[in-house]
Amino acid sequence: MAPELGHxxxxxxxVLSLAGAGFGLAGAGLGRRRWMRAAxxxxxxxxxxxxxxxxxxxWAFLADDFSVAYAAHNSNSLLPWHYKISAVWGAxxxxxxxxxxxxxxxxxxxxxxxxxxxxxxxxxxxxxMGLLNCGFLSFLLLTSNPFERLLPxxxxxGSDLNPLLQDFGLIVxxxxxxxxxxxxxxxxxFAVAALxxxxxxxxxxxxxxxxxxxxxxxxxxxxxxxxxxxYYELGWGGWWFWDPVENASFMPWLAATAxxxxxxxxxxxGAFKSWTxxxxxxxxxLSLLGAFIVRSGVLTSVHAFAVDPARGxxxxxxxxVVVGGALALFGVRGAAAWSPVRYAxxxxxxxxxxxxxxxxVALGVVLLGTLYPLAYEAASGGDKISIxxxxxxxxxxxxxxxxxxxxxxxxxxGWKRSNLRRLARRLLACFVTASGLAALFGLLxxxxxxxxxxxxxxxxxxIAAAHxxxxxxxxxxxxxxxxxxxxxxxxxxxxxxxxxxxxALTHELSVEKDVRMSPGEVANHGGVAFRFDGVVQVAGPNYxxxxxxxxxxxxxxxxxxxxxxxxxxVSGSLMTEAAIDPGFFKDIYVSLGEPLDNGDxxxxxxxxxxxxxxxxxALMMALGGVLAVADKRYRRxxxxxxxxxxxxxxxxxxxxxxx
Amino acid sequence: MHPQRRNRLLGVAFxxxxxxxxxxxxxxxxxxxxxxxxxxxKVVNGxxxxxxxxxxxxxxxxxxxxxAPDSLDVAFTLTDRRGASFKAVYSGILPDLFREGQGILVRxxxxxxxVFQAVEVLAKHDENYMPPELLPxxxxxxxxxxxxxxxxx
Numbered sequence: 001m002a003p004e005l006g007h008x009x010x011x012x013x014x015v016l017s018l019a020g021a022g023f024g025l026a027g028a029g030l031g032r033r034r035w036m037r038a039a040x041x042x043x044x045x046x047x048x049x050x051x052x053x054x055x056x057x058x059w060a061f062l063a064d065d066f067s068v069a070y071a072a073h074n075s076n077s078l079l080p081w082h083y084k085i086s087a088v089w090g091a092x093x094x095x096x097x098x099x100x101x102x103x104x105x106x107x108x109x110x111x112x113x114x115x116x117x118x119x120x121x122x123x124x125x126x127x128x129m130g131l132l133n134c135g136f137l138s139f140l141l142l143t144s145n146p147f148e149r150l151l152p153x154x155x156x157x158g159s160d161l162n163p164l165l166q167d168f169g170l171i172v173x174x175x176x177x178x179x180x181x182x183x184x185x186x187x188x189x190f191a192v193a194a195l196x197x198x199x200x201x202x203x204x205x206x207x208x209x210x211x212x213x214x215x216x217x218x219x220x221x222x223x224x225x226x227x228x229x230x231y232y233e234l235g236w237g238g239w240w241f242w243d244p245v246e247n248a249s250f251m252p253w254l255a256a257t258a259x260x261x262x263x264x265x266x267x268x269x270g271a272f273k274s275w276t277x278x279x280x281x282x283x284x285x286l287s288l289l290g291a292f293i294v295r296s297g298v299l300t301s302v303h304a305f306a307v308d309p310a311r312g313x314x315x316x317x318x319x320x321v322v323v324g325g326a327l328a329l330f331g332v333r334g335a336a337a338w339s340p341v342r343y344a345x346x347x348x349x350x351x352x353x354x355x356x357x358x359x360x361v362a363l364g365v366v367l368l369g370t371l372y373p374l375a376y377e378a379a380s381g382g383d384k385i386s387i388x389x390x391x392x393x394x395x396x397x398x399x400x401x402x403x404x405x406x407x408x409x410x411x412x413x414g415w416k417r418s419n420l421r422r423l424a425r426r427l428l429a430c431f432v433t434a435s436g437l438a439a440l441f442g443l444l445x446x447x448x449x450x451x452x453x454x455x456x457x458x459x460x461x462x463i464a465a466a467h468x469x470x471x472x473x474x475x476x477x478x479x480x481x482x483x484x485x486x487x488x489x490x491x492x493x494x495x496x497x498x499x500x501x502x503x504a505l506t507h508e509l510s511v512e513k514d515v516r517m518s519p520g521e522v523a524n525h526g527g528v529a530f531r532f533d534g535v536v537q538v539a540g541p542n543y544x545x546x547x548x549x550x551x552x553x554x555x556x557x558x559x560x561x562x563x564x565x566x567x568x569x570v571s572g573s574l575m576t577e578a579a580i581d582p583g584f585f586k587d588i589y590v591s592l593g594e595p596l597d598n599g600d601x602x603x604x605x606x607x608x609x610x611x612x613x614x615x616x617x618a619l620m621m622a623l624g625g626v627l628a629v630a631d632k633r634y635r636r637x638x639x640x641x642x643x644x645x646x647x648x649x650x651x652x653x654x655x656x657x658x659x
Numbered sequence: 660m661h662p663q664r665r666n667r668l669l670g671v672a673f674x675x676x677x678x679x680x681x682x683x684x685x686x687x688x689x690x691x692x693x694x695x696x697x698x699x700x701k702v703v704n705g706x707x708x709x710x711x712x713x714x715x716x717x718x719x720x721x722x723x724x725x726x727a728p729d730s731l732d733v734a735f736t737l738t739d740r741r742g743a744s745f746k747a748v749y750s751g752i753l754p755d756l757f758r759e760g761q762g763i764l765v766r767x768x769x770x771x772x773x774v775f776q777a778v779e780v781l782a783k784h785d786e787n788y789m790p791p792e793l794l795p796x797x798x799x800x801x802x803x804x805x806x807x808x809x810x811x812x
Contacts, residue, residue: 394688
C-alpha cells in the first residue's frame with residue numbers, strides 16, 4: 001500500500017504545483033491579493049507532499065520492499081543501511097525525485113524568507129518556480145515513476161546498487177550538486193518575475209544576490225565533491241576528465257559565477273541590467289541542459305542513467321519550452337532594462353565586465369566541446385568522435401590565466417574610475433611579492449616547473465598578495481571594519497587562488513607510476529619508498545576482497561596503506577579501492593591493478609603534491625559565497641524594501657503593474 | 660537609421676562575426692585533436708592511418724593475452740569475429756573489466772608493422788555496458804562494410 005501512497009502524494013504535489021503556478025501568475029497579473037497569498041501556501045503544500053513521496057521511497061529501500069521495481073533494481077538486503085538511503089538517488093527515478101524535493105525546498109525557502117518582497121513579485125517568482133516544478137513532476141510521473149511495482153511476483157532480493165556508488169561520495173555529492181543546480185531556478189524565477197512585471201530597476205538584482213550566492217556555493221561544493229570522489233574512487237588518481245557529464249555541471253557553474261559578479265554591478269551601479277537578466281536565464285537553462293545530457297541517454301558514461309528515448313524527448317521539449325519562453329520574454333521586455341551608465345576603462349565595472357567576458361567565453365568553449373561530438377554523431381548518422389582533454393585545456397587554461405591576472409587587479413579598483421599612478425604602484429608591490437615568493441618556492445623545488453606552471457604559481461600568489469595588501473590598506477586608513485561581504489569576497493577569491501595553485505602544482509609535480517611488484521619488493525618514487533608485503537583475503541558485508549599490504553616510508557614517517565580489489569557478491573562486479581594517505585602538502589596513493597604470475601601484482605603508486613588544495617580552494621570559494629550572504633547589509637536592505645511595500649501594494653490595487 | 664540603433668546593430672554584427680570566427684577556429688583545432696575510431700576491418704585493410712593518434716576496438720581474442728614475465732607489458736589481439744583482427748601492445752595496468760571475449764577500446768597509434776601501440780585501454784564500466792563504438796560489432800551488423808570510416812576527409 002505504501003508505495004501507492006507515495007505515488008499519490010507526488011500526484012497531489014503535481015496538482016498543487018499547477019495551482020501554485022496559476023495562483024501566482026494570474027494573481028499577480030490581475031492584482032488579486034488573496035490568490036497571491038494562496039500561491040505562498042500552495043508552495044509549502046508541494047514541499048510537504050513531495051517530501052512524503054520521498055519518505056515513502058526511502059522507507060521502501062530501508063524495509064527491503066523489493067516489490068518496488070526501483071528498489072529491486074538498485075538495492076539489496078545485504079547493503080549497509082546508509083547506502084540503502086543513498087541508493088534512493090543512485091539511479092534516474094529516485095534522483096529525479098530528490099531533484100523535485102530540493103526544488104520544493106528552495107521554493108519554500110523563497111516563500112519563507114521572501115515575505116518582505118513586494119507580494120506581486122513573490123507571487124510571480126513562486127508561480128514561475130511552480131511551473132518549473134510542474135514540468136519536473138510530470139517528467140517523473142509520465143516517464144520515470146519510482147513507485148512502479150513488480151507484482152504479483154516480487155523478486156526475493158534486489159540486484160544491488162552499483163558497487164561504484166557504494167561510497168560516501170554518493171551520500172553527499174548528488175544532494176549538494178542538485179541543491180546548486182536547482183537553486184539556480186531562484187535567480188531564473190526572479191529574472192522572469194522582473195521581466196513579467198516590467199519593473200527592471202536594480203531591486204530584483206538586490207533580491208537575487210543572496211539566493212544566487214547560496215545556490216552557487218552549493219554548486220561549487222557539489223562539483224568539488226564529485227571531483228574528489230572521482231579521484232579516490234575511480235582508481236586512476238585523476239580529478240577532472242572533461243567528461244561530458246562533468247561539463248554538464250561545470251557550464252551552469254561558469255554561468256552562475258559570471259552572474260554572481262554581474263549582479264554586483266547591477267545592484268551597486270545599475271549597469272549591465274539586461275546582461276544580468278540574460279545570465280540569470282542562461283544559468284538555469286544550462287542546469288536543464290545538464291539534466292538533458294545526463295538523463296536522455298545521448299551519451300554513455302559513468303554518470304549516464306538508463307537509456308529511454310521517451311525521457312530524452314520529454315526533457316528536450318521541456319528545455320525548448322523553458323529556454324524558448326524565457327528568451328522570448330527577454331527579447332520582448334529585456335531591452336527596457338538598458339540604461340546608460342558611464343564608467344572608465346580603469347574601473348571596477350570594466351574589470352567585472354572583463355571577468356564576465358572571460359567566464360562566458362570559457363563557457364562557450366566547454367559548451368562547444370561538449371555538444372560538438374553529439375552534433376557530429378547526429379549529423380553523421382551515428383559515427384562517434386571524442387574531443388579529448390588537450391583540446392579543452394588548450395583554450396580553457398589561457399582563459400583562466402587571464403581571469404587570474406585580472407583578479408589580482410580587481411581589489412584595488414573603485415567604482416567608476418581609478419587613479420592609474422596609485423594603482424600601478426600597488427600592482428608593482430604585488431607583482432614583486434608574488435614573483436619573489438614564486439622564485440623562493442621554485443628554488444625549494446629545485447627549479448622543476450615548466451613555464452606554464454611557473455606562470456600559474458606567480459598568478460596564484462599575485463591574487464593572494466593583492467587581496468592581502470588591500471586588507472592591510474583598509475586597516476591602515478582606519479574607519480569601520482570591512483563588512484562581511486568584503487571578507488566573503490576575499491575568501492572566495494583566495495579560494496580560487498588556492499585551487500589554481502593546487503591544479504598547477506599537482507599537474508607539474510605529480511609522480512604517477514604503474515609498477516610490477518613482488519612481495520617484499522621496495523619501489524622508490526617521488527621521494528617515497530613503497531614496500532609491498534603481499535596480499536591477504538578479507539570479507540566485507542557484501543563483498544570479498546584481496547587486500548594489498550603496503551609499508552610506506554616518507555622521510556621519517558612510516559605508515560601502512562591497504563588498497564583493495566573487491567568482488568561484490570550479488571552483482572559479481574569487481575571494484576578497485578585505492579588507499580590514500582591524504583596530506584596538506586602531498587597525497588600518497590596506492591591502488592592494486594591485477595594479479596600477475598608468482599604472487600606479483602600490477603600496482604599503481606602515485607605521489608600527488610598539493611592535490612588537496614584543489615578541493616580546499618573550492619571549499620573556501622563556497623564559504624566565501626555564504627559569508628557574503630550573512631552580511632547585515634542584506635538584513636538592512638530587506639527592511640528597506642519592506643518600507644517600499646506600501647507603494648508596491650498600492651500599485652497592485654491600481655489594476656496592473658506598469659509595463 | 661537612428662544612430663543609437665545603428666550602433667547597436669554594429670555591435671551585434673561585430674559580436675556575431677567575432678563569435679563565428681572563434682567557433683570556426685576552435686572546431687578546426689578540434690578536428691586536429693579528434694580521436695577517430697576504426698573497427699578491426701579498417702585497421703587491417705589499411706584505412707587506418709599509421710603513426711597518428713586514433714582509437715580502435717574489438718573483442719579480445721580468447722587465448723591471445725600475453726603478459727611479459729618481468730614487466731607490465733601486455734599484448735593481445737582484437738577481432739571483429741568476422742575475419743579481421745590486429746595485435747595491440749600496451750604497458751601498464753588493464754582496467755578491471757578487461758577480459759578475453761570482451762569488447763574494449765584502445766587509444767594510441769598504429770605502427771608501420773601493423774601492431775597497435777596503445778597508450779590507453781578502456782573497457783566497459785559495468786556488466787551491462789558496451790562501448791557505443793562497439794555496438795555494431797556486438798550486434799553482428801551485417802552491413803558493417805557500408806559504414807564509412809569515422810573521419811573528416
